[in-house]
Amino acid sequence: MKKLLIALSLFLSFSASAQKTERPLVQFSGMIINSDSNTVVPYTNLTNISYNNRVVSCDYQGYFSFVAHEKDSIRVSSVGYLTQIVVIPEHISSKSYILKIKLKAEAINLPLVRVFPWASADEFKRDFLAMKFADDDLAIAAKNLSRGSVIAMARTLPHDGQTNQIMNLQGMHDNLVHMGSGPTNPLLNPIAWGSLIRSIIRGDKSRQSDSN
Incomplete structure (x- = not known):
């Protein structure tokens, strides 16, 4: 009987201490944006490294919302951006914490x-x-x-x-x-025939010089 009382008292003390150390729950919400262009960063991973590395991803508009504890450390990571650590503050009266997280692009050489x-x-x-x-x-x-x-x-x-x-x-x-008479036929003009023959001869000579 004495051992049972001791065990019960130890259990009650452990449960009381656990209740005292349990941190309040907080609805953590916000948006992930690019710090340079102020555009949303979709599908960013948010890992609660203070609570079993629980991972939550934001949607295609960069919005996220999940339940966490006060003083939890949240790791924000996305491909092509520098990783950030966000700590939820304590003593939040509204039990809701809204934050706009700005990620900086990572330059990889x-x-x-x-x-x-x-x-x-x-x-x-x-x-x-x-x-x-x-x-x-x-x-x-x-x-x-x-x-x-x-x-x-x-x-x-x-x-x-x-x-x-x-x-x-x-x-x-x-x-x-040729006013008052018809035009002359160039085929009957010997001068025209001479000019034609000379032009043909000049053309043959120029073609020969080009071929050489």
């Missing part, structure tokens, strides 16, 4: 990585020797001023004012010459 598209040095040497380099300014200018390029541009570009004036004057002169 990655090591230098060099990426080579060749599996070996021999493949690099082969591709380098087969590489075609772009023409320099002198080669580009020579191509643009070649006879073929000039003729192609002359066929596509419109006439300037001087050329149009010369063509109009030539047309007016031909009309005055």
